[in-house]
Amino acid sequence: MAIDFTLAPEHEEIRKRVRAFIQGTVVPAMEEVEEGDREAYLKTIFGLRKQAKAEGLWLPHMPKEWGGMGLGHVELAMVQSEAAKTRIGPWVFNCQAPDEGNMHTLLHWATDEQKEKYLRPLLEGTKSSCFAMTEPEVAGSDPTLIRTEAVRDGDEWIINGHKWFISNARRASFAILIARTEQDVPEGSRGANTAFLVDLPSEGWNDVREVETMHGSTGHSEIVIKDLRLPDSQVLGGRGNGHRLGQYRLGPARLAHCMRWISQAETALDMMVDRALNRYSHGSLLAEKQGIQWLIADSAMELYQCKLMVLHAASKIDKGEDFRTEVSMAKHFVANSLNRIVDRAIQVHGALGYSTDTPLANMFQHARWARFADGADEIHQMRIAERTIAAYRATGSTSSATGDLPL
Secondary structure, three states: OOOOOOOOHHHHHHHHHHHHHHHHHHHHHHHOOOOOOHHHHHHHHHHHHHHHHHOOOOOOOOOHHHOOOOOOHHHHHHHHHHHOOOOOHHHHOOOOOOHHHHHHHHHHHOOHHHHHHHHHHHHHOOOOEEEEOOOOOOOOOOHHHOOOEEEEEOOEEEEEEEEEEEEOHHHOOEEEEEEEOOOOOOOOOOOOEEEEEEEOOOOOEEEEEEOOEOOEOOOEEEEEEEEEEEEHHHEEOOOOOHHHHHHHHHHHHHHHHHHHHHHHHHHHHHHHHHHHHHOEEOOEEHHHOHHHHHHHHHHHHHHHHHHHHHHHHHHHHHOOOOOHHHHHHHHHHHHHHHHHHHHHHHHHHOHHHHOOOOOHHHHHHHHHHHOOOOOOHHHHHHHHHHHHHHHHHHHOOOHHHOOOOOO
């Protein structure tokens, strides 16, 4: 079993183009925007999007027949990691969450009519979307507990429920909403939920507030749904398939997050080393002190592990193999590594790192979110343990649960 992550020449050329576009076009353009100038900020992003599309750097995750770059997940990893060197990079290339995951979902599950109405505008960048699953009353990482209820009424569905931390809801033109439709299925069943497409705004969809977080009000909404009526044509993926649809969406989406987090971790490590090479204290540069060297070494080793795990999980997705364990491992490990590496970078910067004079403070706030976004640490650990135990019971070995690698 050979594992070769060497990029084909045409993909290496794409990686270089993406890096050059981010560093040569995106970063200088955003430096010209004054903080707080929302109009200039949006105008700049839309302009950069037009340039990215003109240069063929648009929708790296989508098939060519839908206007994308047609990259596999291994190739996508290098585009996402380059794009995430700046916060708006994924938006510039139209591969940002939650739209990226919703595009995959619609491509796989939507009818032809639904694709034209909902997927096409997402791909063109003229509309945005959200994914409404998490609820405040039950564990967000267990969709079998969803209480939002959809009841059939003739050719319509009447939906009532409560959602929160719905990213992008206030900017979205439509939502993919997960609700319980099968009332006779026991709680905990994976066949109880159905996905619906909801045009926004709609009567019955009440946006209560943006939930204030550690990094402010940044688009995570609380939604109260009261007597929302939808025709049967708004069902996405078939009745009772809400759980399967959600899991299909979350696998690649989790890995895409990891790709972006790796870029942030690498940026933090670069800043750590640069600070160590330029800060003189107590008779020598920080880079010459063993304690600082250990922080750098630990971060470098973890980042290496992160990259290998993401690339291997991506290769399994591209091969059509079962990737669930590898993606869970990558999501857990990369999120925690990001927290540790950014924290070390802050420590090496001292009080400067704690200030907002560098991006590290903001990076650390987002890094903390990574440990429960798309599944909390403990949920991934539970699933990894379950699959490891199942592998041993089935074969007498845990090898297949640790990457199924030839060593």
